[in-house]
Amino acid sequence: MRLKNVPGAREAIAESTFCIQEDRQQELKGHWQSVFPEKQPLHIEIGMGKGQFLYGMALAHPDINYLGIEKYSSVLLRAIQKMEAAPLPNLRFLRMDAEEICNVFAPGEIDRIYLNFSDPWPKDRHAKRRLPSRQFLARYDQILAKAGVIEFKTDNQGLFDFALEELEPAGWTPLLVTRDLHSDPEASEGNIMTEYEEKFSAMGNPIYKYIIKR
Numbered sequence: 001m002r003l004k005n006v007p008g009a010r011e012a013i014a015e016s017t018f019c020i021q022e023d024r025q026q027e028l029k030g031h032w033q034s035v036f037p038e039k040q041p042l043h044i045e046i047g048m049g050k051g052q053f054l055y056g057m058a059l060a061h062p063d064i065n066y067l068g069i070e071k072y073s074s075v076l077l078r079a080i081q082k083m084e085a086a087p088l089p090n091l092r093f094l095r096m097d098a099e100e101i102c103n104v105f106a107p108g109e110i111d112r113i114y115l116n117f118s119d120p121w122p123k124d125r126h127a128k129r130r131l132p133s134r135q136f137l138a139r140y141d142q143i144l145a146k147a148g149v150i151e152f153k154t155d156n157q158g159l160f161d162f163a164l165e166e167l168e169p170a171g172w173t174p175l176l177v178t179r180d181l182h183s184d185p186e187a188s189e190g191n192i193m194t195e196y197e198e199k200f201s202a203m204g205n206p207i208y209k210y211i212i213k214r
Contacts, residue, residue: 006074030106051079132163
């Protein structure tokens with residue numbers, strides 16, 4: 001069964017207190033701290049999948065608030081199930097398309113953005129759909145705080161090369177670039193793996209990562 005076709009996923013998400021429903025998202029623009037018990041730095045992961053990375057981050061850093069964004073209901077459902085088993089006060093989810101982030105977050109509202117193992121959209125005509133593309137970097141520029149950064153991880157060398165090429169024309173600067181994250185002691189310090197990262201690194205694939213700023 002493909003995850004995005006799990007029956008009843010949308011209904012389960014609609015009933016979850018851990019997911020901010022779509023009819024509330026735009027009205028929370030500029031007020032996302034109100035969905036958490038404490039006002040703390042706000043980090044988001046775009047395309048969070050089943051939520052392993054973000055759950056691990058929220059558990060390791062209770063002094064940071066996290067929002068996970070996922071387009072597919074049946075994948076998001078798996079993240080919600082993790083939260084139901086062991087709730088965290090500093091983690092909430094949104095089911096939405098990444099293209100809508102500027103309609104949902106106010107300028108400067110986000111302190112850090114995570115992009116993990118994003119869809120590579122391999123055809124050239126789909127380049128603007130890639131999450132590290134200059135088109136998306138322009139969106140991130142609007143919602144990210146002045147000192148905010150973006151962290152990107154992938155096992156796809158072609159996507160990583162593309163992502164690096166997009167930085168200069170989009171006005172971004174690399175703070176860290178590694179083509180073998182798990183063999184780089186400095187870059188891998190405190191690293192929390194995604195489901196895909198565990199799978200691909202176990203196969204011997206190198207993991208690519210950058211951290212960028214404006």
